[in-house]
Amino acid sequence: MTEYSQAQPAQPPFQRVRIVGSGLIGTSIGLALAALGVKVDMRDIDTRAQLLARDLVKSQDLVDPQLTILAIPGSALAEALKSEFLLNSGSKFIDIGSVKTKPLLDVSRSLTPASNFLATHPMAGREVGGAESARADLFESRTWVYIPKALSGEPVDPELLAYGLWMIKALGGIAVAMGADEHDRAVALISHLPQAVASLLASQLVAGERSALELSGAGLRDTTRIASSDPTLWDEILSTNADQIVPLLINLQNDLGTLITSLKNGASIASFIEKGNQGRALIPGKHGGAAREYTYLPVVIEDKPGQLAALVGECAAVNVNIEDLTIEHSPGQFTGLITLALSKSDAQLLSDHLIGSGWNVHAPR
Amino acid sequence: MTEYSQAQPAQPPFQRVRIVGSGLIGTSIGLALAALGVKVDMRDIDTRAQLLARDLVKSQDLVDPQLTILAIPGSALAEALKSEFLLNSGSKFIDIGSVKTKPLLDVSRSLTPASNFLATHPMAGREVGGAESARADLFESRTWVYIPKALSGEPVDPELLAYGLWMIKALGGIAVAMGADEHDRAVALISHLPQAVASLLASQLVAGERSALELSGAGLRDTTRIASSDPTLWDEILSTNADQIVPLLINLQNDLGTLITSLKNGASIASFIEKGNQGRALIPGKHGGAAREYTYLPVVIEDKPGQLAALVGECAAVNVNIEDLTIEHSPGQFTGLITLALSKSDAQLLSDHLIGSGWNVHAPR
Numbered sequence: 001m002t003e004y005s006q007a008q009p010a011q012p013p014f015q016r017v018r019i020v021g022s023g024l025i026g027t028s029i030g031l032a033l034a035a036l037g038v039k040v041d042m043r044d045i046d047t048r049a050q051l052l053a054r055d056l057v058k059s060q061d062l063v064d065p066q067l068t069i070l071a072i073p074g075s076a077l078a079e080a081l082k083s084e085f086l087l088n089s090g091s092k093f094i095d096i097g098s099v100k101t102k103p104l105l106d107v108s109r110s111l112t113p114a115s116n117f118l119a120t121h122p123m124a125g126r127e128v129g130g131a132e133s134a135r136a137d138l139f140e141s142r143t144w145v146y147i148p149k150a151l152s153g154e155p156v157d158p159e160l161l162a163y164g165l166w167m168i169k170a171l172g173g174i175a176v177a178m179g180a181d182e183h184d185r186a187v188a189l190i191s192h193l194p195q196a197v198a199s200l201l202a203s204q205l206v207a208g209e210r211s212a213l214e215l216s217g218a219g220l221r222d223t224t225r226i227a228s229s230d231p232t233l234w235d236e237i238l239s240t241n242a243d244q245i246v247p248l249l250i251n252l253q254n255d256l257g258t259l260i261t262s263l264k265n266g267a268s269i270a271s272f273i274e275k276g277n278q279g280r281a282l283i284p285g286k287h288g289g290a291a292r293e294y295t296y297l298p299v300v301i302e303d304k305p306g307q308l309a310a311l312v313g314e315c316a317a318v319n320v321n322i323e324d325l326t327i328e329h330s331p332g333q334f335t336g337l338i339t340l341a342l343s344k345s346d347a348q349l350l351s352d353h354l355i356g357s358g359w360n361v362h363a364p365r
Numbered sequence: 366m367t368e369y370s371q372a373q374p375a376q377p378p379f380q381r382v383r384i385v386g387s388g389l390i391g392t393s394i395g396l397a398l399a400a401l402g403v404k405v406d407m408r409d410i411d412t413r414a415q416l417l418a419r420d421l422v423k424s425q426d427l428v429d430p431q432l433t434i435l436a437i438p439g440s441a442l443a444e445a446l447k448s449e450f451l452l453n454s455g456s457k458f459i460d461i462g463s464v465k466t467k468p469l470l471d472v473s474r475s476l477t478p479a480s481n482f483l484a485t486h487p488m489a490g491r492e493v494g495g496a497e498s499a500r501a502d503l504f505e506s507r508t509w510v511y512i513p514k515a516l517s518g519e520p521v522d523p524e525l526l527a528y529g530l531w532m533i534k535a536l537g538g539i540a541v542a543m544g545a546d547e548h549d550r551a552v553a554l555i556s557h558l559p560q561a562v563a564s565l566l567a568s569q570l571v572a573g574e575r576s577a578l579e580l581s582g583a584g585l586r587d588t589t590r591i592a593s594s595d596p597t598l599w600d601e602i603l604s605t606n607a608d609q610i611v612p613l614l615i616n617l618q619n620d621l622g623t624l625i626t627s628l629k630n631g632a633s634i635a636s637f638i639e640k641g642n643q644g645r646a647l648i649p650g651k652h653g654g655a656a657r658e659y660t661y662l663p664v665v666i667e668d669k670p671g672q673l674a675a676l677v678g679e680c681a682a683v684n685v686n687i688e689d690l691t692i693e694h695s696p697g698q699f700t701g702l703i704t705l706a707l708s709k710s711d712a713q714l715l716s717d718h719l720i721g722s723g724w725n726v727h728a729p730r
Contacts, residue, residue, distance in 0.1 A: 123580055123582050124582070125582075125584075137727070142582070143579070143580050143582075145580065176579070176580070178576070182576065185574070185577065186574065186576060186577035186580050187577075187580065189569065189570070189573045189574075189577045189578075190570075190573070190577055190578060190580050190581045190582070190585050191580075191582065191584060191585065193566065193569060194566060194584050194585045194588040194589070195584065196624065197562060197565070197566045197588060198584075198588050198641065199637060199638050199640070199641030200562070200617060200620055200621060200624065200637075200641070201558065201559060201562045201617070201641075201644075202640075202641040202642075202643075202644035202645040203620060203637070203640040203641050203643075203644050204554070204558060204613060204616060204617055204620075204644065205554070205555075205644035205645070205647050205648065206640060206643050206644045206647070207616075208554050208555070208644075208647070209550075209551065209554075211543075211547070211551060212550065212551035212552075212554045212555055213554075213555060213647050213648060213649060214508070214541075214649055215488055215508050215510070215541075215551050215552065215555050215556075216555045216648045216649055217488050217489070217490075217507070217508075217555070217556065219490075219556060219559050219560065219563075219590075219591045220555050220556065220559045220648060221648060222587045222588070222590050222591065223559040223562060223563050223587070223588050223590075223591065224559070224641075224644070224645050224648065225584075225587050225588075225645075226584045226587070226588065227641035227642065227644065227645040228641075228642055228645050228646075229638065229642075230638075231635040231636075231638035231639045231642065232635060234634075234635075234638045235633055235634050235635035235638060238628065238634055239628065239631065239633070239634065242628040242629070242631070245628060246625060246628050246629055248569060249621065249624065249625050249628070250625060251569060251572075252565060252566070252569055252621065253618070253621050253622065253625065255565055255568060255569075256565060256614065256617065256618050256621065257618065259561065259565065259614065260611060260614050260615060260618065263603065263604065263607040263610060263611050263614070264607070264611055266604065266607070268600055268604070269599075269600050269603055269604065270596040270597060270599075270600035271596075272564060272565075272568070273564050273594065273595075273596035273599045273600060274596045275564070275567075275568040275571060276563065276564030276565070276566075276567040276568050276589075276592035276593075276594075277567075277592065277593060277594075277596065278567075278568075278571050279566075279567035279568050279569065279570035279571045279573075279589070279592065280567040280570070280589050280590075280592040280593050281593075282570050282571065282573070282578050283570065283578060283581045283585060283586060283589065284578060284579055284581055296497075298417070298497045300420055300421060306681055308677055308681075308687060309674075309677045309678055309680070309681040312673055312674045312677045313674055313678075315674070316671055316674045322673055324691070325673075325690055326689065326690075327687065327688070327689050327690060337421065337497060339497060360420065362416075362417050362420070362497070363413055363417075365495075365497070
């Protein structure tokens with residue numbers, strides 16, 4: 001299993017955690033915390049899920065958890081919060097749901113003091129669910145949103161906030177503070193809308209001819225991958241966040257109408273595809289900022305050992321920073337192609353250097 | 366490196382091929398045919414593309430090609446067919462366009478005898494185009510449709526058909542005979558509709574808040590991957606096949622309207638997500654599947670100069686062949702993640718070596 005090693009505080013700030021909900025997220029958190037030496041008590045109303053999760057996590061019974069993580073559907077949160085608070089009123093509480101105004105509303109009406117509840121949302125998931133799909137590194141390099149204030153404006157208890165931020169970091173996540181409204185508007189665009197669209201698209205295949213589906217390629221598979229998602233889970237998420245999603249769906253409906261009209265009239269739709277290019281380019285790449293404008297430098301190499309190392313060595317020699325690198329070589333091909341993603345100035349510098357050293361460099365794009 | 370293929374005829378049925386169009390498809394065909402010992406003459410009206418393709422393919426000038434492959438946009442086909450026929454009237458012709466009724470119509474009006482033209486469509490592509498993205502194994506395990514009859518009903522010349530079928534098989538493709546109408550209806554569903562939907566979805570991001578886009582995850586990236594596709598190419602494809610696409614878009618529009626109404630009324634949308642599950646499950650797993658079986662080895666590095674070179678050096682030291690490589694830096698982190706694509710045995714070998722040398726290696730997947 002993956003090691004969690006890097007640079008974490010030697011001691012977790014809490015030792016005993018109860019995780020209510022043994023699905024993908026709950027069990028993944030359990031696996032990761034247990035690997036860090038925290039005692040974890042996995043729970044689920046579904047006996048099979050609970051047994052599997054307890055086995056995977058090496059779960060133990062805990063009577064006085066310092067932290068209770070509610071990894072359950074939003075519709076079950078109010079009830080669970082009530083019963084868990086009655087059971088362990090000394091515990092602090094964290095949720096992990098996909099919509100954030102709702103749990104804060106629930107807690108504002110519950111017995112649990114609002115400052116003892118931290119609403120969070122790890123932006124991680126898989127199109128397969130359940131404890132069996134859990135993995136300790138599910139949150140590695142993923143954004144994990146937390147809401148630092150209750151609905152009343154009261155700040156979250158500092159000790160609880162420290163628990164939450166330690167956990168996010170220790171599990172490899174990137175903590176991002178947001179308002180609940182801001183979060184729900186954001187996920188409507190970047191998560192709930194893609195889910196609705198992927199489901200819509202995949203639905204169109206049901207009436208398709210078998211001979212057509214046999215031609216399916218990577219494009220169809222990628223665009224519909226998340227259409228395999230759990231109907232109960234996503235019914236709840238989309239319904240809970242309907243106020244934010246409906247306006248986005250109406251915009252999409254308008255654009256779809258325009259596209260249909262253009263195609264019917266034989267008008268160019270190039271600008272429609274271009275707008276898609278623009279939107280796609282706004283999705284952040286590696287650095288979290290909008291995808292950077294790199295210059296791509298193609299270098300044709302002999303397909304033999306040591307060429308990549310030699311090329312990377314040339315970059316180091318002139319102090320050029322490789323932002324990304326793709327290798328295209330395939331069976332039966334005499335030559336390979338390495339494309340280096342570089343800053344514009346580095347691309348110019350490196351291109352001159354490589355040409356001077358006899359490399360087969362092509363024009364950058 | 367893996368050898369290209371096992372069970373091919375020892376001798377190609379043709380020795381001299383002219384490929385008009387040095388984009389992704391044309392250059393990939395050129396690379397693969399050259400590897401099989403065929404003399405290839407790469408051409409393009411774009412000088413930069415032609416130079417790169419000729420270099421990659423080790424292209425040569427040929428005066429009497431037996432086969433001319435037109436790997437160009439459909440809108441340029443009629444003109445190219447005319448000039449190529451005048452240049453080499455003894456050649457046979459193959460196209461590779463995404464819509465098939467149109468080239469057959471073009472040829473029925475051209476100088477080229479209809480039986481000397483084979484309309485085909487390799488179901489392979491990438492969201493990146495150009496000679497620099499070409500690879501000899503692009504067609505491996507991909508369906509490659511061919512249309513065995515001209516519009517008049519006249520069968521394709523048997524020698525040309527043999528050329529085409531040999532090439533499809535030799536390049537790793539799966540030859541599927543279809544009628545032109547049947548093909549165009551099928552690709553409308555499994556290729557053109559997903560393209561339109563991905564572009565529509567990505568377009569919605571243009572008006573999105575920057576803070577929302579920062580939360581983007583794998584779902585959004587996958588559903589919009591093909592939205593990066595070339596506007597000129599896709600304007601042409603969608604417009605040429607509008608008769609087949611528009612009815613599908615109207616069905617989608619109706620379903621979208623129903624979804625909006627349900628969300629507005631607070632009705633369950635579980636059955637909508639379920640229908641998406643059903644459609645997704647209809648996509649065949651293997652056909653066109655192409656997924657190369659690599660093992661991915663994640664290595665966490667310090668994000669400082671020289672780390673990539675050092676890592677590549679380690680690979681060279683134990684004679685491990687890097688098939689592909691991605692570099693990820695996460696926002697606000699001082700570490701980077703390099704994922705190496707390797708053969709399974711190389712992954713094991715390298716993992717052991719790197720761990721022994723103190724690298725931070727994670728479990729392969």
